[in-house]
Amino acid sequence: MVNDPEIQSDLSSHGSGHRARLRLRILTGQGAGLHDHELVEYLLALAIPRRDTKPLAKQLIEEFGGFSRLLVSDADVLANFPGMGKTSVAALKIVQVAALRLIAEPVRTQPILGSWQALLDYLRADMAHLAHERVRVLHLDSRNRLIRDELVSEGSIDQAAIYTREVIKRALALGSAAIILVHNHPSGDSTPSRQDIAITRDICAAGRTLGISVHDHIIIGRDGHTSFRSKGLI
Known part of the structure; x- marks a missing residue:
């Protein structure tokens, strides 16, 4: 049963039901099962909430050669991709920054x-x-x-x-x-x-x-x- 009022609202909307299902999977510990393009799709949706971001997510994955290469790509190059803007680029780059900080913690605090x-x-x-x-x-x-x-x-x-x-x-x-x-x-x-x-x-x-x-x-x-x-x- 879904108790989050935001998710319930989205699930009742034809246009945002898919996005709500992605969010539900993330919040219930099933995020590891998401495809790469679904991760990118949801990140972009945070920056472009009124747009279907699945096509753009798939295009980015294909153009940049995969999820990892997309995240480490130069911000200016990403911003020049059709459909992308500074807010969308920031949504992708913050994941890279957060991931590196998480991984780097033992490197910075231990011999x-x-x-x-x-x-x-x-x-x-x-x-x-x-x-x-x-x-x-x-x-x-x-x-x-x-x-x-x-x-x-x-x-x-x-x-x-x-x-x-x-x-x-x-x-x-x-x-x-x-x-x-x-x-x-x-x-x-x-x-x-x-x-x-x-x-x-x-x-x-x-x-x-x-x-x-x-x-x-x-x-x-x-x-x-x-x-x-x-x-x-x-």
């Missing part, structure tokens, strides 16, 4: 090396589906707690810059005892390139002379991840 899987989950959620390359450096204190998670550069579909001198200079400024390098491969393949290996070794050598450890370099791809440490590359 990184003791919550490694949580770190990988956070990085994959943030970077695996990006259409461009992103480089970031995680700065750690002597207890391996996160000092700063910094975006170093963003590039084209297959290239972003990382400079040994700038990485080490920033680590010294923050008083970092150790760092973890992270970047993604938009191709989806997390296999390191020769350039990835060379740059990592340069940063390791520079850090060693100044007492800054490089715990790992992690490459994120849609196929998973590659850890330089586990592969014996550093």
